[in-house]
Amino acid sequence: MITRTRLSALATTAALVASGGLLTATPAAAAVTCNSPLWKADYYANTTLTGTPKLTTCDSVISENYGLGDPAVTTLPKDNFGVRWTLTRDFGSGGPFAFTAEAQDGIRVSLDGVRRIDLWKNNSTTQKKTLNLTIPAGRHTITVHYATWTGAANVKFGYAPITSATTDTVRPLTPAAFTTAYDKTLNKVTTRWTANKEMDLAGYRVYRRLVGTTAWSRVGGTTTPLTTTTSTDSPPPTGQGYAYEIRAVDRAGNESVGTVDLPITSVDRTAPGAPTGLKAVRASTGDAVLTWTAPSATDVAAYRVYVDGVLTETVTDDTRYVHPWGDYGTTYQFTVKAVDRAGNASAAAATSFTTSGDRVAPAPVTGLKATPREDGVFLEWTPNPEPDVKLYKIYKAEWYDDGEGTAGWLAHNVELLTKDADSYLHESAADGENVLYGVVAIDAWGNALDATDPAMNWVEVTELGTPEAP
Structure with missing residues (x-):
């Protein structure tokens, strides 16, 4: 019985319907373009893979079992035919890969024209080979040659990154086209970048630091890497500058160099700390003298002084206020708030003061x-x-x-x-x-x-x- 898992016998002038890993097929007379990472497969009616291909297809994988018959009954002979698969793709930063090949009969695998696997012989059983090699960064071409002479015919080839942390020490490439946009109304930073080409990519990490410092913090904490190419963050609304960068991370845990830092200045919605040490003492004139200690915030612009809940004075460039002497025996409630340059007011520091004394002159001497x-x-x-x-x-x-x-x-x-x-x-x-x-x-x-x-x-x-x- 003839088993065909990927090709169906069709007329040479007819298009082949996508089935399994086979995506497209056309007669050899027509030009075929297979977009990466699809394989371009050229079928020949000989084992030397010469002359004009009888058939050209695009495959997502190389995994064929032709049994004892030809892959296209009206196109190729029952025996002595061959296939050349070609793929060119961007491997990003490259790194260690495993090539696995098995075939009955012959198979050869080349990387950028250099032969890496050579099992080219007529064999009565399926022969197998696994090769570990390091692929440099950038674009490379893999070529797989297959030939069957007589008897059963099958072929498989695959390539995959080795993701063991002890083997893979190659960093991913730095993400490209990194941009940031800041919405002050929503206090939201949107970061975008383009996808990396690495096959072993696990995702991306977004980092943020306070401008003027070197300590980065990871946005999102210790969660798994992002698999998208966009992210949002709400920085502390302190009116300070923050810098962002993106790093790619692979499945071995290697992290790329960060992108160029892009800064934003956050909206200031953070109030300063409350004044401390607020106290009221009586002056020799009988007035109440309020004093306090400034909070540690450096952007304090003024202090608002409230008397019995009513804003009475706004003090700038001082931590002191004199309230005129009122009626004898009157208790005043004083509160003071620090206000920063963005208008944010702190919590209130509070104290009370009771006037003393009288309006009666001493007796005559x-x-x-x-x-x-x-x-x-x-x-x-x-x-x-x-x-x-x-x-x-x-x-x-x-x-x-x-x-x-x-x-x-x-x-x-x-x-x-x-x-x-x-x-x-x-x-x-x-x-x-x-x-x-x-x-x-x-x-x-x-x-x-x-x-x-x-x-x-x-x-x-x-x-x-x-x-x-x-």
């Missing part, structure tokens, strides 16, 4: 005595016992009369003393004038009797000496 001396007037008084007294102010009043009906005592401040004072020498000329002296206590909140207050105690004294003539 008592026990005031004034003693005239040659060098001036020496004042003594009883210290005010109130705990919040901080200062004493010394007043001197002189009589004024303009001769036109306006007369009275004109008081002016002559000295400011600390709370520990209980006496003071006002140096003045001994001119025999009548004058008034008064002392008022000032508390920590700035409260004090006015010089015109009726409660204020004045003492009258006549300076030594002779009054000057008016």
Whole structure:
């Protein structure tokens, strides 16, 4: 019985229908083009594979069992015919390959015209051979010659990369035509490249690094390599620059050199850290003074200060804010947020502050005595016992009369003393004038009797000496 697995007996002028590995077939008179990685098969009615082919086909694999008959009854003889298969393809980076051949009868295999397998003889059984060899990078041509003389006829040939990590140490080629596109609205980077030619390619890996650093991180973590030629990524939205590159990886785990780095600048949607160390203290004026420590972010442009939840001040170039003294006993809630140049606001730092003090002036100073001396007037008084007294102010009043009906005592401040004072020498000329002296206590909140207050105690004294003539 005749077994034919790949060719059907047809008229020489008819096209052959695709079946199994056979894709197309035409009479020898017609030109045939087989696109890589298809084999171009030329059938000859002799074992020398000379003359004009009787038939030309395109095959996806070489695996034929012609049995005891010819592959095309009306085209080739029953015995003594031959076939030449030719394939040219790009092997990418190349690497170690295994050639496996078996035939009854003869088979020869060449790479770029150099014979690699030679089993060219009439054989009553199927002969086999496996050859491991390294194919250089780029395009190469494999040619398979087959001849059957008499008896049964079959032929197989295959080539495949060796993917053992101990054998294959050849890196894949760097992916070509690498591009990036960044959509700021979606914060999405789309990378594209063209497919590699390696037969043992496992896929691709996308890497990203912060511009200015050398540490790459793999987009997608440790997942298996991409088998597509496009990828998307959402970089940290920090407003910083990131560089991308693509690397090919084969089934032995070899990784290619990366592509040229392509940078993008991400949109800034990341708020700075909150200010730290926020505190409020009372100033000598009674105002609340807020201070804080800036966050570590370098793009902080300003600070927003909120008082009881209301934006009150935007502070630039400082980490301090003074809030005016409010009503006594009032508690204020202060919050401060850092704002970067993109307008992102941090979480709030918060603190509270309660105003203290009062608006009541210390009691009038008592026990005031004034003693005239040659060098001036020496004042003594009883210290005010109130705990919040901080200062004493010394007043001197002189009589004024303009001769036109306006007369009275004109008081002016002559000295400011600390709370520990209980006496003071006002140096003045001994001119025999009548004058008034008064002392008022000032508390920590700035409260004090006015010089015109009726409660204020004045003492009258006549300076030594002779009054000057008016």
